[in-house]
Amino acid sequence: MAPKKTRMTDARPPSWAESLLRCSLSRADYEVVSGDLLEDFQEAGGDPGAAGQYRRQAIIAALRLGLARRGLIATGCFLVLAMPWLAVMALRHPPYLAHVTVAAAVAVNCLLSISAMCGLAPKSWTVVRAGLLAGGALGLYGFVANLLGSDFEGYIALIGAALVAQAILSLVATPAVRVQY
Amino acid sequence: MAGSLGTFEQAVLLSVYRLGDEAYGRAIINVSAGAAYATLARLEARGLVSSSLEEGAAERGGRARRFYRLERDGVLALSEARTLVAALWRGVRWPRRKLA
Numbered sequence: 001m002a003p004k005k006t007r008m009t010d011a012r013p014p015s016w017a018e019s020l021l022r023c024s025l026s027r028a029d030y031e032v033v034s035g036d037l038l039e040d041f042q043e044a045g046g047d048p049g050a051a052g053q054y055r056r057q058a059i060i061a062a063l064r065l066g067l068a069r070r071g072l073i074a075t076g077c078f079l080v081l082a083m084p085w086l087a088v089m090a091l092r093h094p095p096y097l098a099h100v101t102v103a104a105a106v107a108v109n110c111l112l113s114i115s116a117m118c119g120l121a122p123k124s125w126t127v128v129r130a131g132l133l134a135g136g137a138l139g140l141y142g143f144v145a146n147l148l149g150s151d152f153e154g155y156i157a158l159i160g161a162a163l164v165a166q167a168i169l170s171l172v173a174t175p176a177v178r179v180q181y
Numbered sequence: 182m183a184g185s186l187g188t189f190e191q192a193v194l195l196s197v198y199r200l201g202d203e204a205y206g207r208a209i210i211n212v213s214a215g216a217a218y219a220t221l222a223r224l225e226a227r228g229l230v231s232s233s234l235e236e237g238a239a240e241r242g243g244r245a246r247r248f249y250r251l252e253r254d255g256v257l258a259l260s261e262a263r264t265l266v267a268a269l270w271r272g273v274r275w276p277r278r279k280l281a
Contacts, residue, residue, distance in 0.1 A: 028234060028245070028247075029218070031234075031237070031244045031245040032206060032218070032234070032244070032245055032246065032247040033206070033214050033215075033218060034242075034244055035237050035241035035242065035244030035245065035246060036205075036206045036207040036214050036241070036246075037214055038240075038241045038242055038244065039207060039240055039241045040207060042240050042241075056213075057213050057214050057215065060213045060214070060215035060216070061213070061214045061215035061218065062215075063215065064215035064216070064218075064219045065215060065218055065219060065222075116226075123226060123227065123228065125223075125226050126227075174219045174220075174222040174223050174226070175222060175223070175226045176222070177222055177225045177226060177232070
């Protein structure tokens with residue numbers, strides 16, 4: 001199927017949807033996705049139905065290709081910074097070595113997930129995602145156990161919530177790939 | 182082993198193969214851009230396809246097109262998927278009875 005010749009109209013796609021794509025996607029992704037959506041919009045004649053379709057597609061693309069990746073990078077950065085703190089706090093509770101090992105493994109996996117989202121090591125993504133899901137399960141357990149326990153510790157709740165959020169985002173996000181020009 | 186492929190991934194890879202030099206985003210598969218590009222990014226991360234950016238035409242405001250190419254691992258993955266489906270259907274009489 002060759003690309004179809006598109007009928008040009010004077011209508012413009014919704015500006016806020018364009019802005020959403022521009023703000024949420026990388027420059028290369030923005031060009032490619034907004035270009036494809038613009039072609040669809042032009043082909044549909046630029047009527048209100050086409051504008052609605054453009055808005056829907058823009059939201060889905062922003063969520064899947066932009067916001068999920070950025071969310072994963074943000075939670076990854078937070079957890080990389082939080083893990084040394086967790087390891088130090090774990091020295092109050094045995095078994096120390098197990099706690100420190102888990103903190104180190106989570107930090108390494110977060111760094112790998114950040115690199116996959118930046119297009120540096122996308123091939124390892126399946127393994128990294130399995131680690132993020134395991135981390136999410138651990139975070140959920142820690143979060144609930146902390147809530148139900150006698151001593152509520154805010155930092156455990158925060159780290160547990162971040163691990164769960166990271167696991168959920170890993171189901172939606174796809175690794176970025178370096179683009180050849 | 183190139184790894185297992187989902188049905189949608191097979192459809193995308195086959196479409197890239199069929200389109201040859203014309204395989205770019207919206208031409209490949211007519212679903213939401215988010216779903217198509219997320220799948221293509223996943224396939225590219227696995228080394229099954231590769232992509233390059235090329236200058237866009239006037240109807241897309243000059244914005245770049247990303248063209249995809251099937252890689253050797255992609256061909257292997259598609260071959261494995263095809264063999265698997267053929268093996269699943271081998272010896273099955275379908276439909277079992279004539280439909281009314």
